[in-house]
Amino acid sequence: MKNKKTEANVDMIISKTFSGLNMNALKYLLPLWMSPLSGVAIRCTFAAVAFWIIACFTKPEKSTLKEKGLLFLLGATGIYGFMFFYLVGLSKTTPVSSSIFTTLQPIWVFIIAVLFFREKITVMKVVGILIGLGGALLCISTQKSDDLASDALTGNMLCLTSSVIYAVYLVLSNRLLKSVGMYTLLKYTFTGAAFSSIIVTLFTGFNAPVLSFPLHWFPFLVLLFVLIFPTVISYLLIPVGLKYLSTTVVAIYGYLILIVATIASLAIGQDRFSWAQMSAILMICAGVYFVEIAEKKDNKPSFSEKE
Template sequence: MRSHYLELNVDSLMKDKKLEANLSMVASRVMAGLNMNGLKYLLPLWLGALTGVTIRCVFAAVAFWLTGCFIKEAAVTRKQRIMLFCLGAFGLYGFMFCYLLGISKTTPVSSAIFNSMQPIWVFLISVFFLHEKATVMKIIGIALGFGGAMLCILTQGSDDLARDAFTGNLLCMISSFVFAVYLIVSKKLLEKVGVVTMMKYIFGGAAVSGIIVSSVAGWDAPMFAEAWKGEWHWTAWAVLAFILVFPTYLSYFLVPVGLKYLKTTVVAIYSYLILVVTTVVSLSLGQDRFSWTQAVAIAMICISVYFVEVAEGNSKKPDTPLPPQS
């Protein structure tokens, strides 16, 4: 009787944790969707893409280290710190590098389309490196997804809203792959590391990469230069403040909460919420125009993820683990 009661309590607790994880992902992805619209407003008129990446990474690193002063978590080993630092320096920074450069050249909706490919990348990585089985249905899904991506890349022309759509779309597709790798590795590391500790070292690594790259490539921040002259463009500063506090700090804080209790593929599928939010806001603000090719590309990628994940029963076994560390 006591054992049965404990089992019910554990089940109830897990349901609560999964609800918390799902709500965390909803909030995180809504903020990420608005992030695309905010970045499109700032880049490149008020802020250079690489400088923007550095500012975000440094702000988040400081914010998470300050948060760590109030939240105590289990100590991490030197090896874990190095792994987290490298994940930030190459994984997270690489994602932001490609992502901000891409969105500065294309439209928010197009960038969100490629962001929606994350579940496909997660599955491909699992097949090639984690020995997950590739079924006919999943192969069809992947083909559809890449067909939709190629349709968007090859048909979108450059105009007043997208100054170099081809390059921007290609960079956004690369960024979605890098973020998929980041999700998979983060999932494994979260088994032994606390959320705040993880983000402290990851953003610390990303901040170091950002400072090095910006120091070599040069700093490009017209809004800061204008402020130095006494001309404050408050809308630009308000948008930057929103991006730093919500999509950068809070959104990245919530993603590991989702990863702790949800499958990596489920977390990746939440990227569709980014697409919905970004599309609605972009069309409302005039940051994008309705395009039938974009609509077809969105439909193809949505159907592809249905084949890859939902039609296969969303895989009855848990996330395929990463190979043991040497």
């Protein structure tokens, strides 16, 4: 089990590094080379097809029709909802701001645990939540719209919503992984997400100049990076982390997304340094840290460890 946990931690580092770079790649593509909703449809459909093909070369996994139906619904609402709000939000704000809200996921995981799994509430956890939410409010209230963020307030609120939805997905997928295999999870959740994305696209239209001929090779290569690494490979690695690490530990790797996205954004000019933004980052990191330290000090295991 120790080796499995080490492997899970390495997998999460790779996965979240790709996720951090994913923010910068998507920011480059949105909305000039593809609309946010078309981007969601491309990612979800590509991933669904890829996971079904990959699963053909793996050992068959047993699952019931009910479990497959639940996974489909989880993907149709959870994964699609997360990507929907995330891509639309990212198109209106900066990669650093969007990654700030991603880092809030452990706090949402804990709140869900309190509401639905009777997680123990302590003073340190409450302090951590308040500090983290204070950081989010600081980012939302101080960032102004400019040439890098067309509608910062709306974009930040949408990214905040996406982080809540993804936290719900983390909790539910963690529970379902106890009875279904990793590839079953990926196949059916992304099939559900692809189904939702296709239905929405039928009403909103498909707009992706990046796929038009003659091909513009650099945007197309950026899109391939998004589809192969942050989408397929990253999501292949996440269930490994969910299987051998607690849900909250997996969510804490959101710190790495923040670090990678911040360094890349400042390096390529997708964001500008801001003391208010830096203060928000430090407050959220401190808040998540307090929640995690409090959890480790509890005598009772967290809900994700009891299952």
